[in-house]
Amino acid sequence: MAIIKLTPSCKDYLWGGSRLRTDFGIKSDLDPLAEAWVLSCHPDGPSYLPDGTTLAEYLAAHPGCLGTDCDKFEQFPILTKFIDAKNNLSIQVHPSNDYALKNEHQYGKTEMWYVLDCEPGAYLYYGFDHEISKAEFEERIKNNTLTEVLNAVPVHKGDCFFIPSGTLHAICEGIVIAEVQQNSNVTYRVYDYGRVGADGKPRALHVAKALDVTLRTPPVKHDFGSHLAQCEYFTVDARKGAFADAVDKKSFVSLLITEGEGTLTCGGEAVSVKKGDSYFLPANSGSYTVQGSCQTLVTRV
Template sequence: MNQPLFFEPVFQERIWGGTALKDKFGYHIPSERTGECWAISAHPHGQSVVKSGPLKGKKIGELWSENSEIFGNDPSSVFPLLVKILDANTDLSVQVHPPDQYAKSQEHTKMGKDECWYVLDCKKNAEIVLGHNAKTKEELSNEIDKGKWDSLLRRIPINKGDFIFVPSGTIHALCEGTLVLEIQQNSDTTYRIYDYDRTDEEGNKRDLHLKKAIEVTRVPYKRFEFEPIVERQGGNKFIQFIKSNHFTIYKWEITEKAVMGKNHLYYLVSVINGKGFLKVDKEDYELNRGDHLILPSSLKTFVLGGQFEAIVSHP
């Protein structure tokens, strides 16, 4: 198949969600507490489907098992990545994700969860929780038991356009007034540490997972440092944010025609601003803000044009 695959997102309601996915992207959301857009997902908790073309209506999981040539016969046991947009209308729970080995042995899942965020928008003076101040596991456990969140948790300011890498074992939380595009391993395993004592409509607090959270948290915390690599082609700019063990993430800033060669099995593309086009052979495909697509293995060269920005990833 020598054409891009565009996908219909799946929306997830969350206690901390809002309406930014409708307000910013024009999506038809299920409620005013919509927290997540699962934009390119093969996870059983919500699978994206092809929105047009000969494979219309197919889930990514089906394509992975039945049309593996689309992904260059990627040897991974499951589709490896999950692309989301998160609307943190209020604070998310403070949480941590397990690494691969722990997830496989304790949760019997295929993988753990490294993730990263690109900040699409945020309120003035926005911040996130990223890391902690404990020097030992014992100190971490004691601080959690005593609820000393102000001294334990590290908070950092964020701005629109920031990129943040959150490897497994990192205590973290998005905070109120933040809209991010998240790219992660294809896992939904989360250990909550603190949820601000919130209750649902029935007065129930959400479960915490303190024992497992403490076991997987990296102590002491050390922020992962990376140096973006910037390439220019005329007026276009291509930024490689990070190349990790599980994914490589780019930002494409297109202002004029760009002739592109694809040197990986497949690309996951999310258009975050503007509009443009993708030309494959003699066929043009419109690209608009909020579109999510996969460029398959067979697509070796293509042309981009217009004025738009996209976040692009591959395993």
């Protein structure tokens, strides 16, 4: 197979909405529908092939289909999600690889956000607006004044944010994003607006670990040239309309359709694609084309 369509695992976190179902065609009975893990080998939410097997099972049965640039990784390197934040997500931070491997027995998490849609006036938190001490950070968590020193950024459709591990952040209400991240599910919540979970109890916070790993500084500006984001784990590009490219021996390619519809052709196959679809092209699949009015998020290692 040169073109593999993936079906996501979905999550019903309490801050989610319904737009992934209504706007992106994600099929799920969950309500709210907060996240769709559209490219995932993580055991907490795998992606599935049309025959019901997981992407991880396919990769195990087809050695080499990740490409030579993935040989350095012990596991599938990335996880891609749609996220519908009807309400604010918790203010949170992700640890580095070293800290996460030592304390959580899985990798840390660097990620990027690509804003697919947002309500007027929407914003998110991205680092601090000035450097603060660890003592002040701890005190503000205790007295619920942390947001006073956070960097609140107004967002617009098409904005992109690169979030290295250690960066305090939160997606706020009214934003739909595509997230490309390291293959990890380690999150330390710092502040959660006093919300309770389905069990009626306040959701757990992880303040001590967050104090260990958080960079208490404004975010660093990044220049990725023509790319939306680029790091050791992923290179992400946004393509509008028709384009042609190739999948070489170095890396697989993930295609996430974020707008419109069209046709994807690769290896003698042609499939119709539409907003919300996720496709995996194995390494060394050769030339491929996308035709039509769609917009596509293209990810490779």
